[in-house]
Every structure is written in C-alpha cells, then in structure tokens.
Amino acid sequence: MTDDDTARAAALLKEHRASIDRLDAILVYTLGERFKHTQAVGRLKAEHDLPASDPAREAAQIERLEDLAKRADLDPEFAKAFLNFIIREVIHHHEKFQDEGA
Numbered sequence: 001m002t003d004d005d006t007a008r009a010a011a012l013l014k015e016h017r018a019s020i021d022r023l024d025a026i027l028v029y030t031l032g033e034r035f036k037h038t039q040a041v042g043r044l045k046a047e048h049d050l051p052a053s054d055p056a057r058e059a060a061q062i063e064r065l066e067d068l069a070k071r072a073d074l075d076p077e078f079a080k081a082f083l084n085f086i087i088r089e090v091i092h093h094h095e096k097f098q099d100e101g102a
C-alpha cells in the first residue's frame, strides 16, 4: 500500500460520505413531507370518526414496497421493517388526534 493508494482511498471515502450526507438529507425531507400528509390524514380521520389504522391499506403498501425493494437491490425484509416502523409512528399520531378530538 503506497501513500498514493492511501490518498486515493481517502478521496474516495470523502466522496462517498458527501453522497451519503446528500442522500440522508433527501431521506429526512422525504419523511418530513410524508408526515405532513399523514398528519392531514390523521386530522381527517379524527374529524370523521374513522379508525386510526387501516390494515388493508398497510398490507397493500408492504406488498408494493417489498416489490420496489427487490427491484432497487434493497433487502425487502429491511424495507418492510422500516415501513412498519414509520406506520406505527403515524398510527400513534392518529390515535393522539382522536384522543384530543382534533
């Protein structure tokens, strides 16, 4: 391993990390936008006495996401766990709206 190799590796690492930082920003803004819509859905549900969760919709989303994950070379089990984690948080928000009579 020469000094040149080490310098090239350091430059590559820096480039990858810059890309990772940009992608993390996209993830955060994307999640922020998603939550804006789910919050609006939660208020609608609370106003119209609709249940906080919709298991049929969730099952359809999971199926769709697993398919997308496979095509994107992402572990479908990870994609499923990630979406379930987000949906649990959304339902928690919806239940709070219903408790508050939003």
Ligand SMILES: C=C(O[C@@H]1C=C(C(=O)O)C=C[C@H]1O)C(=O)O
Pocket (backbone or CB within 6 Å): 038, 041, 052, 053, 054, 055, 057, 058, 061, 086, 087, 090, 091
């Ligand atoms: C956002 C909704 O509420 C819940 C949350 C969902 C989600 O985060 O995608 C999907 C279904 C519901 O359990 C909805 O009904 O569309």
